[in-house]
Amino acid sequence: MEITLLHIEECPNWEETGERLARALAATGHGDAPVDVVLLNAAEDAARYPFAGSPTILVDGADLFPGAETLPELACRVYRVGTRFAGAPSEEQLVDALRQLPARAQS
Numbered sequence: 001m002e003i004t005l006l007h008i009e010e011c012p013n014w015e016e017t018g019e020r021l022a023r024a025l026a027a028t029g030h031g032d033a034p035v036d037v038v039l040l041n042a043a044e045d046a047a048r049y050p051f052a053g054s055p056t057i058l059v060d061g062a063d064l065f066p067g068a069e070t071l072p073e074l075a076c077r078v079y080r081v082g083t084r085f086a087g088a089p090s091e092e093q094l095v096d097a098l099r100q101l102p103a104r105a106q107s
Helices: 014-027 043-047 091-099 101-106
Strands: 003-008 035-040 056-059 079-081 084-086
Touching: 003 014, 014 035, 014 091, 035 043, 091 101
Parallel strands: 003 035
Antiparallel strands: 003 056, 079 084
């Protein structure tokens, strides 16, 4: 499993996302999976990835939360967490998304 956490310098939410992701990986039996943290400095950097705003989590090159529009520029991402919006997915959302990966790969 190849995991990449994409972020921009101006986004304050990427560190918390990384911490939640580490706990979610451990909870799903992938605690030893390395996470490659990539700082995007320019729109050209973002264009090389399916970047949907900072932070974006890719697993094997695909967005862990599919359906978000990819962005050709550096921007922050907003996640729906329950009835509100937040700058990072909850740990529960990360666990759920990681557990759905095998089903997504088969479809």
